[in-house]
Amino acid sequence: MSVSRIATFAHTQQMITASLKVQADMAKVQDQEASGVKSSSLGGLGADAARLLRLNSQSARLTADNAAATDAQSFAQGAYSAVGDISDLATTILSQLSALNSGSSDDSELVSTYASQWLEDLQSMMNADLGGISLFSGEALDGDAVDFSDAGYDPTADPTASDTGYYQGTAKARTYTASDGSTVEISVTADDPAFEKLARALTLLKASPSDADVAQQAYDLVQESISGLGTLQEGLSARVSALQDRIDHNTAKIDILDGLSSDLNGVDLAEAAVKVTQQQTQLETLYSTISRLSSLSLLKYL
Incomplete structure (x- = not known):
């Protein structure tokens, strides 16, 4: 039996495996770049998932409070x-x-x-x-x-x-x-x-x-x-002001909570763009290597 190709199968398979991993990583970063978040599911956040849930829950509660307080303020006015x-x-x-x-x-x-x-x-x-x-x-x-x-x-x-x-x-x-x-x-x-x-x-x-x-x-x-x-008007005016203070205080808290949530699950878009470019370059290099390995023939060296 004649051998017409150099034994490059193992190397080629390694290159293919590596290229698939780079493809998967690049797809993930591209999704992050498009959505602006690290993961669309809590499972993708690992240990940060529980903390993100708490932050989002607190923000949602304060947002609901503000909606009710705004309605109450309108009624008092x-x-x-x-x-x-x-x-x-x-x-x-x-x-x-x-x-x-x-x-x-x-x-x-x-x-x-x-x-x-x-x-x-x-x-x-x-x-x-x-x-x-x-x-x-x-x-x-x-x-x-x-x-x-x-x-x-x-x-x-x-x-x-x-x-x-x-x-x-x-x-x-x-x-x-x-x-x-x-x-x-x-x-x-x-x-x-x-x-x-x-x-x-x-x-x-x-x-x-x-x-x-x-x-x-x-x-x-x-x-x-x-x-x-x-006197009644003075009392109602004070309550309108008290509700506005509560709304302002809650809004400040919501901004802080949402900022912390963004830090946990947010993506630096500039950094993501750089990663995508690097992975594209890496992927092109792997494809080129695989192509060269696949074309090698022993007959060329006899």
């Missing part, structure tokens, strides 16, 4: 604006009462008409909602916050006593609860004294428009209401 509208109404009422009380003629019919209209306006404002959720009903999800025609509401029975029989909501105000269990009240309830005094003033005025003592009591109640509404 809505309540703040609505209280401001009611405060504007109360200021108008006070000015009108001052003018009516200073008049010498009997304006009882006009006072009764004004009081009725003001009471309707107040009920409409106190039943304001945001996204279908009542601003002043506490934790109640639907329904109006107040009904001044409720059978249980009659401040004329004792004009000096607080009467919240008109209130249709819950005792507890609506709150935002973070994942760590901390809470922030994001609204006020319509049975607050600031609202009650304004409603009582108008109801008494409507029932006894010609009574000078009632007119004076109504005037005093409206003044107290305006002061109380201002």
